[in-house]
Amino acid sequence: MSFETISVVGLGYIGLPTAAMFASRKKKVIGVDVNQHAVDTINRGEIHIVEPDLDMLVSAAVQQGYLKAVINPEPADAFLIAVPTPFLPIENEGDIPKPDLRYIEAASKAVAPVLKKGDLVILESTSPVGATEQMADWLSEARPDLTFPQTHGESADINISHCPERVLPGHVVTELVQNDRVIGGMSKRCSERSVELYKTFVMGECVITNARTAEMAKLTENSSRDVQIAFANELSIICDELDINVWELISLANRHPRVNILQPGPGVGGHCIAVDPWFIVSKTPDKAKLIHTAREVNDSKPYWVFEKVRGMVTEFLEQNTNKSEKDITIACYGLSFKPDIDDLRESPALEIAKQISSNHEGPVIAIEPNIDELDVGNIELVSLDSSLTRADIHVLLVDHSQFKKIRLNADFIIDSKGIWI
Incomplete structure (x- = not known):
């Protein structure tokens, strides 16, 4: 099944470049964001963030009629969720920060009314392990008339995957195309359809795994970097002490x-x-x-x-x-x-x-x-x-x-x- 209309929910540093990239391949793209300023800016063919070459992509996509931004989701064939995943407020000093999934929940409940049989939903937001399954449950609760992969596997009406972004700010336009993508579907069909979608513009390899491993892959990549940076930062403090x-x-x-x-x-x-x-x-x-x-x-x-x-x-x-x-x-x-x-x-x-x-x-x-x-x-x-x-x-x-x-x-x-x- 081809994807003629693609919806990107969340038009920030990842969502907007992704939406523009699909639109540059002559796909009809509906961008969704709760920020009216962002919606209005994009519909003028302008951008509200700084990212090299993105302004030209957005301007051309809007002028040619392939990209529009809205506040409320509209029907599409595929939905990419790219909303923030911040922390919950820390109650006591020393507590471990816990992820806040309210934006993912809100996005899920927003797109649920416009879902139809055969649609694909992909969570791109960097998320804790299990978030994709949680999103699937929210969608299922909102649409009991449709079937989902957690209960119906390969025969589900709606396909769901996780595909984390892995791009460098300042190089997003290039890396969205060239970088490999890790795609974790909740079933084999979910993964295969996700690969079909991303191959619209991705030249890198689309590597298939399961949703939980895909979630953990992104967390592992950044945690590895964090540990390496911590060694350098600790070394700088030691060296300052030792002149x-x-x-x-x-x-x-x-x-x-x-x-x-x-x-x-x-x-x-x-x-x-x-x-x-x-x-x-x-x-x-x-x-x-x-x-x-x-x-x-x-x-x-x-x-x-x-x-x-x-x-x-x-x-x-x-x-x-x-x-x-x-x-x-x-x-x-x-x-x-x-x-x-x-x-x-x-x-x-x-x-x-x-x-x-x-x-x-x-x-x-x-x-x-x-x-x-x-x-x-x-x-x-x-x-x-x-x-x-x-x-x-x-x-x-x-x-x-x-x-x-x-x-x-x-x-x-x-x-x-x-x-x-």
Whole structure:
């Protein structure tokens, strides 16, 4: 059965590029989002996020009539769910964060009324193990007139799979096409139909497994990265204590043919590496000891950077006895969770800037080339040129390409990425 109309629920950093990619292959695509601003922006042929080449894809797809955005789902042949999976509120300090599946539940109940026999539903949202089965149960409860794979297997009216995205922000358009996809169907037919759908534009291999393994594959990929980053971050703290340049040290250690240590930073951000390991820990808290420790190391790194800033304020005052803390301007270079994007989700740089703003008596300015406005505390968004002349203390948090082009000549620098040292 061919897929003539495809619905993508959730038009964010993954959903919108996916919708545009299907539309670029001359498929009719209905994008669904609860954000009216996003819907209106897309229907003008514009985008509400920063992602190279995406603006051209969306503009062409809208102009040619292959892509439209709506608030409420409409009938389609396939539905891709790409909504957020945040954490539930932490009740007590030290509690393990638990995933919040309310967005998936809401999306399931929204598409359920327009489902028909033969439709395919794919959960793309990064999810804890068992989430796809839970989505299938929500759909089944909402549509008792249809059959689903958890009860009817290969003969089900509705096919359901999990297929996590695995793309790099800033390279999403290219990687959606070129990367392999892990597809976990709730039955063999679910998987086969999902492969048929993705092969509309995916040039990489579509590897079939079951839904639970597909869910765990994405969590494993990002947890592995988190553990590796935690080693580098912990090493940077140790080297600071021992007065060793950690970047030189890692460069030397990486000369070993079987060693590849990653680079340290101010923490870990984004809605993948900083989040996904907790999905594993929350399911198996007594078993995921290394993964849990890595999360604690990386989550504590922003506070360590903040403490370094406070120490530098004290050092500045000791060398400038005619000034008070109110006279010191601190510049934070970069707020996004990684270089050259506008995504502030789970950003350690933003968290550090907020901590500085809340505790520093003087002005706090930020340089973030990828956003136009900022409404965070008393932080002032300024240009790079302005920061270089105004700031007394310079705190490098994100290694944006603009920052790599300069060599800062200042006495008070904290470089969490090692580009100015």
